[in-house]
Amino acid sequence: MLILTIEKKGNEKTLRKPTAAFDFSRHNKKEIRELLKTMRQAMKAAQGVGLSANQLGFNVSLFVAQVENKFYAIFNPRIVKTGGEEIEMEEGCLSVPEKFGLVARPDKIWLEGQDADGKKIKIKAWGLLAKIFQHEVDHLNGKLFIDHAKEIRVLRDAGVRGHNS
Numbered sequence: 001m002l003i004l005t006i007e008k009k010g011n012e013k014t015l016r017k018p019t020a021a022f023d024f025s026r027h028n029k030k031e032i033r034e035l036l037k038t039m040r041q042a043m044k045a046a047q048g049v050g051l052s053a054n055q056l057g058f059n060v061s062l063f064v065a066q067v068e069n070k071f072y073a074i075f076n077p078r079i080v081k082t083g084g085e086e087i088e089m090e091e092g093c094l095s096v097p098e099k100f101g102l103v104a105r106p107d108k109i110w111l112e113g114q115d116a117d118g119k120k121i122k123i124k125a126w127g128l129l130a131k132i133f134q135h136e137v138d139h140l141n142g143k144l145f146i147d148h149a150k151e152i153r154v155l156r157d158a159g160v161r162g163h164n165s
Contacts, residue, residue: 044066
């Protein structure tokens, strides 16, 4: 499955549109498993650490992420609180190929959402995981990292990379 990029005007319109809430009553468990499998495979194939549903053209509030062999699938995520200091970290994005920039984000977040069974979940995240979750929630709200980044640069050296999601 191809990841949408801003290089195509129609794709950018899709990526910048806030997603609809995921309605569990409209999907059975098999459909949900298949959607998550598709998203996880696309993320891994692109060597990303996170992927939102709208990056694959699905208009639903869902993202997946994987950090240190821990896989997350968060439906209808909301950041309910932030804390710690704002930390600048280089970010990249699978939908904005070969561009990176410094983005300041809170170091800690409290996230609420639902798991694949529709059960409410709460997660406290910090460090890289908090950054990834914020990046993905931004996607679901129609925002891209380049909207926040400073010092955006085009990748010329494939050996230098931030995280991609």
